[in-house]
Amino acid sequence: WYHDNLTRHAAEALLLSNGRDGSYLLRKSNERQDLYSLSVRGKDSVKHFHIEHIGTSFKFGFNEFSSLKELVMHFANQPLIGSETGTLIVLKHPYPRKVEEPSIYESVRVHTAMQTGKTESDLVPNAPSLGTKEGYLTKQGKIVKNWKTRWFTLHRNELKYFKDQTATEPIRALDLTECSAVQFDYSQERVNCFCLVFPLRTYYLCAKTGIEADEWIKILRWKLSQIRKQVEQRNSTLSS
Secondary structure, eight states: OEETTOOHHHHHHHHHHHOOTTEEEEEEOSSOTTEEEEEEEOSSSEEEEEEEEETTEEEETTEEESSHHHHHHHHHHSOEEOSTTOOEEOOOEEOOSOOOOHHHHHHHHHHHHHHHOOOGGGGOOOOOOOOOEEEEEEEEOSSSOOEEEEEEEEETTEEEEESSTTOSSOSEEEEGGGOOEEEEOOSSSSSSEEEEEOSSOEEEEEOSSHHHHHHHHHHHHHHHHHHHHHHHHHHHHHHO
16 A cells, blocks of 8 residues: 555545545655655545654654554554544555556456346445546647647546536547557657657647646556556466
8 A cells, every 4th residue: 555656646536536435545755755645535535644754763743653554553543633624534444556447347247247147236346446537738739730728537548638628528539558658758849748659640748737747647657557467468368
């Protein structure tokens, strides 16, 4: 449940999309090298708590712990004060670093349903999946190389973009199983740009900030790595 380079935004997306009351993870803080952040999901929000690494101990508020395990065990039994309103949050469910895409479980669910007669809702797994991401990005046109702001949503292996956040039908849905690379791009006159490489076209996108661009790149690269793993597993099964 230690996520080394997870950003605050990504932690919130993961816990809100796939966690439950009491789900938690630990990550490096963006503020200082000696700080960690404990992100914990409450009922409908995520709270972030600073943990300071001093020598061989970890300081949380007025308490010091000799290890992170000791800290987590302590707060699993004693609620955290989660907000100014006095909301209490208990660490109940560690959010694992290694997560799989839900598509892996869908085939298992369908197969099991056929064998047992149970409905799909009876077989929903507890394993978490990576949260979706959405937000505005500026996209370069294919023929006329102008830039237009579009609303992007990432869900499973699809990256869709819409005219704006209120639109119900996407302009296009990009199948990430066909994408070969995601990387920062410095060829454009704009800043905070990155590109997605497909066989017939490279898509150039720009975020408002470098941090936001980095978050998109990290989550998209994670998706591609999971897709490759699925392909390798499928090929291995076929060959055996």
